[in-house]
Amino acid sequence: MCKVCCSRKGPTKGKAKLQTYRVGIPMERIAIDILGPLPLTDRNNKYIMVVADYFTKWVEAFPLKDQSAETVADTLVTDFVSRFGVPKQIHTDQGRNFESNLFKELCQLLGVDKTRTTPYHPQSDGMVERFNRTLEEMLAKVVDSDQKNWDKCIPLVMMAYRSSIHESTGHSPAEMMLGREIPLPVDYIIDRGELNTEKTLHSYAQDLEDRLRIIHESAREKLQIAGERKEKLQPKCQRLVL
Numbered sequence: 001m002c003k004v005c006c007s008r009k010g011p012t013k014g015k016a017k018l019q020t021y022r023v024g025i026p027m028e029r030i031a032i033d034i035l036g037p038l039p040l041t042d043r044n045n046k047y048i049m050v051v052a053d054y055f056t057k058w059v060e061a062f063p064l065k066d067q068s069a070e071t072v073a074d075t076l077v078t079d080f081v082s083r084f085g086v087p088k089q090i091h092t093d094q095g096r097n098f099e100s101n102l103f104k105e106l107c108q109l110l111g112v113d114k115t116r117t118t119p120y121h122p123q124s125d126g127m128v129e130r131f132n133r134t135l136e137e138m139l140a141k142v143v144d145s146d147q148k149n150w151d152k153c154i155p156l157v158m159m160a161y162r163s164s165i166h167e168s169t170g171h172s173p174a175e176m177m178l179g180r181e182i183p184l185p186v187d188y189i190i191d192r193g194e195l196n197t198e199k200t201l202h203s204y205a206q207d208l209e210d211r212l213r214i215i216h217e218s219a220r221e222k223l224q225i226a227g228e229r230k231e232k233l234q235p236k237c238q239r240l241v242l
Helices: 002-008 069-084 101-110 126-142 150-162 173-178 185-189 201-233
Strands: 029-035 047-053 059-064 089-092 113-116
Touching: 029 069, 029 126, 047 069, 047 126, 059 069, 059 150, 069 101, 101 113, 126 150, 150 173, 173 201
Parallel strands: 029 089, 089 113
Antiparallel strands: 029 047, 047 059
């Protein structure tokens, strides 16, 4: 990707020092960002709307034709809220689409607490920034030479990302969200053993609940340690509450 690669290879911008938020359940607090403009695809998509969960690190990436407030709000409700429910808090930058009356009214209607970056810390959301760079790098490896099919590549690229262990939690986003790993083609090439078909629905539900509890407790401990480590490295005067 010519344009994408150029921006991707540029110098890494400094991280803003902000107060660490404590999140403890899936989709409690999410971040939304718009990546682009990217090369226009055959489907007339030019942007990517990124929605990332702070706890599970599960990320959704939606190709967009434009980044208007109407498009962003419609995509959020139709493609995200309809599948994952309403988050408690949404964090964004100060883009006009997120600061519009339409988006603010949508958050009020849904009962969502809306937070944003500050003028002095416009790049305060390091989690989304890191994912955006990762997504650009992954897409750059699989797109066609004319760069017009990046939107078609997103689903499988996201599958690969969600199946990878996240450093801050020690688990993959898939395991954090689903309580299990996503089966990949290689899993069927390598013998995984016989499937357990004797479990009842009740026993499966109980096992899943127990597994998710263990996974989430482990992730909370790792996230707390990581947060405390970051807080020690930044002066108190530079900690901000958004």
